[in-house]
Amino acid sequence: MPDPSAVLNAVVAGVLLGGFYAAVALGIAIAFGMLDIPNLSHPAFVVMGAFATWVLNNTFGIDPVLAGLIMTGPFFILGVLLYRLYHTCFESRGEAPLQGLAFFFGILFITEVVLVLTAGADYRSVQADYIGVSVNLGSVTLPLRMVVPFVVSIGMLLALQQFLSRSFTGRAILAVSQDKLALQLMGVSPTRIKALAFGISIATAAVAGSLLIIIQPVEPSIGRDFIGRAFAAVVLGGMGSFWGMLIASIILGITESIVSDMWNPSWAPAIAFGFLLPTLAFRSGGLLGRKL
Amino acid sequence: MSSITISHLGAGYGKVRVIQDLSMEVRSGETVALLGTNGNGKSTLIKCVMGLLTPAEGSIKAEIDGVTHELAGMRTEDIVSLGIALVPEGRRLFPRLTVEENLTIGAFRRVARKVLPRNIDFCFEAFPRLKERRTQLAGSMSGGEQQMLALGRALMSEPRILLIDEPSVGLAPLLVKRTIEKIAELKQEKQLTVLMAEQNFHQALRIADRGYVIVHGEIAFAGNSAAELNENDLIKKLYMGL
Numbered sequence: 001m002p003d004p005s006a007v008l009n010a011v012v013a014g015v016l017l018g019g020f021y022a023a024v025a026l027g028i029a030i031a032f033g034m035l036d037i038p039n040l041s042h043p044a045f046v047v048m049g050a051f052a053t054w055v056l057n058n059t060f061g062i063d064p065v066l067a068g069l070i071m072t073g074p075f076f077i078l079g080v081l082l083y084r085l086y087h088t089c090f091e092s093r094g095e096a097p098l099q100g101l102a103f104f105f106g107i108l109f110i111t112e113v114v115l116v117l118t119a120g121a122d123y124r125s126v127q128a129d130y131i132g133v134s135v136n137l138g139s140v141t142l143p144l145r146m147v148v149p150f151v152v153s154i155g156m157l158l159a160l161q162q163f164l165s166r167s168f169t170g171r172a173i174l175a176v177s178q179d180k181l182a183l184q185l186m187g188v189s190p191t192r193i194k195a196l197a198f199g200i201s202i203a204t205a206a207v208a209g210s211l212l213i214i215i216q217p218v219e220p221s222i223g224r225d226f227i228g229r230a231f232a233a234v235v236l237g238g239m240g241s242f243w244g245m246l247i248a249s250i251i252l253g254i255t256e257s258i259v260s261d262m263w264n265p266s267w268a269p270a271i272a273f274g275f276l277l278p279t280l281a282f283r284s285g286g287l288l289g290r291k292l
Numbered sequence: 293m294s295s296i297t298i299s300h301l302g303a304g305y306g307k308v309r310v311i312q313d314l315s316m317e318v319r320s321g322e323t324v325a326l327l328g329t330n331g332n333g334k335s336t337l338i339k340c341v342m343g344l345l346t347p348a349e350g351s352i353k354a355e356i357d358g359v360t361h362e363l364a365g366m367r368t369e370d371i372v373s374l375g376i377a378l379v380p381e382g383r384r385l386f387p388r389l390t391v392e393e394n395l396t397i398g399a400f401r402r403v404a405r406k407v408l409p410r411n412i413d414f415c416f417e418a419f420p421r422l423k424e425r426r427t428q429l430a431g432s433m434s435g436g437e438q439q440m441l442a443l444g445r446a447l448m449s450e451p452r453i454l455l456i457d458e459p460s461v462g463l464a465p466l467l468v469k470r471t472i473e474k475i476a477e478l479k480q481e482k483q484l485t486v487l488m489a490e491q492n493f494h495q496a497l498r499i500a501d502r503g504y505v506i507v508h509g510e511i512a513f514a515g516n517s518a519a520e521l522n523e524n525d526l527i528k529k530l531y532m533g534l
Contacts, residue, residue, distance in 0.1 A: 171393060
């Protein structure tokens with residue numbers, strides 16, 4: 001019988017880890033779930049965000065979270081430009097699905113190589129007052145380097161959720177993958193809406209990157225560790241559903257944390273993915289997806 | 293004041309010419325029926341007016357509040373912004389958005405955003421069914437309800453000119469009758485200018501002031517009243533096999 005307080009600690013650690021996964025998965029939920037853009041390179045942009053945070057933190061001593069927020073501007077522009085390129089080369093020619101995957105796979109590698117060439121292949125980390133500090137609540141230990149990313153991630157998710165459900169632009173983003181022609185008839189340019197939304201999706205990678213480098217040191221190819229988990233969270237949660245994605249991220253986080261604490265870290269991803277299959281077998285639309 | 297004048301329009305897909313040298317007009321406050329069986333170019337004409345298809349030749353002029361715009365070559369989004377709305381064939385709702393979200397997105401146009409609450413109330417009053425189902429996903433509703441929602445969504449953009457493509461398709465006869473009557477009622481209340489493409493000429497003529505019969509991409513007959521169309525030999529031949 002495992003120690004109850006150890007189990008509790010593992011669960012709490014898992015929830016916090018899940019919150020961070022949600023920050024990474026958020027951009028994928030937008031690109032895949034709402035825009036039908038197969039952006040496989042998203043985790044690479046997260047790592048790029050982490051390195052940008054490292055530069056701002058190391059050179060100017062800017063707080064990592066603030067650095068991530070500052071980088072949302074340039075990342076947004078980068079996302080808009082990347083979508084324009086993707087749209088001109090593939091989407092507008094109706095060759096999106098397969099060629100698009102190859103395109104973003106290429107972007108993933110190019111981004112990694114650019115990072116290695118400019119920042120080197122070493123592990124980089126940031127400094128902030130809360131890194132290395134823990135708060136104890138009874139028998140539960142809360143390391144602030146996990147709590148801060150969790151809070152920022154949930155905040156980002158709430159803000160985007162509000163934007164999507166309350167603003168005219170947000171609702172157009174929700175509609176764009178359902179019927180482009182109908183959206184034009186509402187007076188909206190689907191290409192502009194998709195460029196904007198993809199810009200937002202890449203901007204979330206800047207924030208997710210700053211959270212990643214708060215949690216652990218980062219090297220250029222570390223994004224690969226998260227590709228599977230982030231995609232799993234999006235599919236498991238239900239394409240296009242933020243809350244489903246958050247719940248799925250937390251389930252993955254808790255499972256991973258418990259399995260690696262109680263049993264063996266190597267099994268953690270396998271068990272987490274084990275959840276994916278039965279969920280999809282019983283609920284093909286994911287946990288909370290809007291299904292007809 | 294709002295009207296459409298189409299002159300010498302030619303349009304098609306690739307090398308296939310669907311419409312040739314077609315001229316017609318919809319005057320302010322009229323309900324004009326565009327009649328013709330399948331494949332004669334009704335939808336192609338509507339697509340040209342909405343900028344979904346660029347005409348090969350000719351012009352489409354829309355006059356809205358004293359300003360004349362050339363629609364040929366304009367983008368669909370800009371045409372909608374002028375105050376021209378289309379209820380498309382097959383309704384084209386956003387299936388995974390709720391009834392209310394579908395209506396709200398209809399008010400994307402700048403001038404429509406300010407009057408969104410008033411227009412939502414108007415739609416719910418005109419179609420009480422939509423109010424009951426406001427939180428339901430549009431794709432899960434019946435054909436008749438979807439047609440109501442499509443009409444309501446088009447009206448949310450505060451249009452001056454409303455185009456309706458085949459409102460009766462896929463509806464039971466009783467619903468066709470009701471939909472057509474509803475269009476007349478909404479047109480009256482919102483003071484619209486309406487161009488309606490329809491195969492069901494009996495129903496269309498119940499509310500139309502005038503009509504054009506389109507055959508092989510050309511205007512085969514222009515009727516100045518519903519009675520004139522009813523008496524026409526061509527219509528008898530096309531629709532009744534006489």
